[in-house]
Amino acid sequence: MTRKQYSKEFKLQAVMLVLMQQQPVAFVAKTLELHENSLYRWIKEYEQHGERAFPGKGCRDFITQSQLNLLKKENKRLTEELEVLKKFRVFLK
Numbered sequence: 001m002t003r004k005q006y007s008k009e010f011k012l013q014a015v016m017l018v019l020m021q022q023q024p025v026a027f028v029a030k031t032l033e034l035h036e037n038s039l040y041r042w043i044k045e046y047e048q049h050g051e052r053a054f055p056g057k058g059c060r061d062f063i064t065q066s067q068l069n070l071l072k073k074e075n076k077r078l079t080e081e082l083e084v085l086k087k088f089r090v091f092l093k
Contacts (some may be wrong), residue, residue: 008053008054008055011042011046011053011054012046012053012054014028014032014034014039014042015039015042015043015046018039018043019043019046025039025040025043042054
């Protein structure tokens with residue numbers, strides 16, 4: 001079973017129903033066929049990040065994940081460079 005993905009616009013509209021129109025979370029979640037915990041998480045993320053919430057395809061960790069991937073690539077490159085330097089250290093003595 002695959003996880004259902006929601007667009008940024010959908011998440012923002014769901015959050016606005018709760019925050020601006022003061023609809024109960026349980027009612028909005030049931031109406032939109034969501035789990036209440038998902039909606040609470042979206043509200044929390046919106047309150048923390050405002051309009052920058054839900055980047056990418058709506059994934060809350062998209063920015064963090066992309067930064068992590070860049071750091072992993074850089075770490076791999078630096079590790080390879082270090083290995084090369086270790087091999088040539090014998091010739092420098």
